[in-house]
Amino acid sequence: MDVWAAMGHLLTPAIIIGPTVLCLAMLFVVACIAIHLFSSHQNSGASLSRFVAFAFLIGIAGFVVGTMVGIAAFCSFASAGNLCGLGGVFGVGPLVSGACMAWYSYTWLRAHRAAA
DSSP states (O other): OOHHHHHHHHHHHHHHHHHHHHHHHHHHHHHHHHHHHTOSOTTSSOOHHHHHHHHHHHHHHHHHHHHHHHHHHHTOSTTOOTTTTHHIIIIIHHHHHHHHHHHHHHHHHHHHHHHO
């Protein structure tokens, strides 16, 4: 199998899965906000503005790291074309960003539930 064909088999799923995970993570952040707002224990010390700011910053940091790793992975072959970075920008970057945001939201929600 050609290296370029193997990259094509990896690039397409990465570009489909990455944005999907990012969108689901954003929905999970909104769900955490809704759970906190409709919770009967709102005075548990959890700050929504701090949660949203940290989720946003963690998402950006995850996107930058994921994009760098994805570009390094997809452009590591000598026969990689000039569009090899697209897998990192549109695939791996959003995937890592969404995973980091979902992880942070889950741990925040779990800590919020434990404090209640």
